[in-house]
Amino acid sequence: MHQTFDAALGINLLHANQAGADHNREHFDEWGITCLNIMSSPGAGKTVLLERTLAALSDALKIAVIEGDMTTELDAERLRCYGVPVIAINTGRSCHLDSKMVAGGIHQLAQDYNPSEFDLVLVENVGNLVCPAEFEVGEHIKVALLSVTEGEDKPLKYPVMFREADCLLITKIDLAPYLDIEVSRIAANARQINPDVNIIAISAKTGEGLAIWLDWVRGQVANLTRSPASVSLAKLG
């Protein structure tokens, strides 16, 4: 669960969270890291997406994962098999990651490694289609996943997540033939909420769409990664 106001400190936690997120993003920019915040309901396929992404990209790109779960390190253990740093954050009763939790992960990364060597940090948020959309963690890009099994109407019923997302992955499309679901109707409902969202339909099982996703990730890293010098120039400009 999450609070929006801390009575003892007398501060609006959403504002404090945003300041922390901006600070995290300054670190990422300074180190030339692109950060993706990956969000969805439980079981929409975030962890398997990360597995496929690490398998395909970790030779060409230096990647770290910040793995948020209420409890357990089950997902973190799955991802450590891919030979990249995986920093596990247990949120306890909190239904989302916040910028302070992710700051802890960033500091651990900077302590154990040279952060300037990294190209990409993938943050896997707690499985929740509502709350994570409201708490930035310092990401450059928000990625939402929606499984075809969740139903066509979900972008309309949970608009905050779909309005915030830069990229929507419609997942488990291999299951669509067994459901009364049209991927195109999910996409149309998402565009009704967010006309500019980039939509990619994928199946981690068959591999369909994964090449498009991987190209899109490579493009985001190429677009956003800046050397410390160019960051300084941007700040001067």
Place this chain on the structure above:
Amino acid sequence: MHQTFDAALGINLLHANQAGADHNREHFDEWGITCLNIMSSPGAGKTVLLERTLAALSDALKIAVIEGDMTTELDAERLRCYGVPVIAINTGRSCHLDSKMVAGGIHQLAQDYNPSEFDLVLVENVGNLVCPAEFEVGEHIKVALLSVTEGEDKPLKYPVMFREADCLLITKIDLAPYLDIEVSRIAANARQINPDVNIIAISAKTGEGLAIWLDWVRGQVANLTRSPASVSLAKLG
């Protein structure tokens, strides 16, 4: 999103919510109504479960639905086809129903109908596997749904919901053959968190398990429904 502390009022919202839930439950007890709070991730099948339940039981039992959604009346409209009162509550940015919202629904029911004529109120919560478990609304029984498509590990990763649930419905079991999922492993993980939880595996598509669910609901109504007289006796006792 939800708050746990209201700075203007200086009150702990969880405590205030609990007091409101107890008050709602007193109303239900007074009227001889059994109330079920139905919770799950988005798209686990809450609304279709209610459709099947209303189709099967609304002749024998007098049922009303309190339908929580962040936005839209899509689900409420689906359920109104079954000829029962459906009170729609839009929670806006809130990621769960709370007892105050449900109190509004109860008062509307009492205004439009004779509430003592009702046997069963089904509350469909906002789709979220985390937050609704922490906010009672006045229910007698908590029902959690988990779709087989969400994965076997979810009871371990989202323990609050599974610890609170009186009954767990494992849904969409018709899809299990297309997934690397064993229903028995989901059940074992749930029992690890909550050894006493009643578990029913169902498919709204094939009808498997629905008779067991319907019998269980009938049993809950028979167990819990009290006449105003017996409530008074209980209070005197």
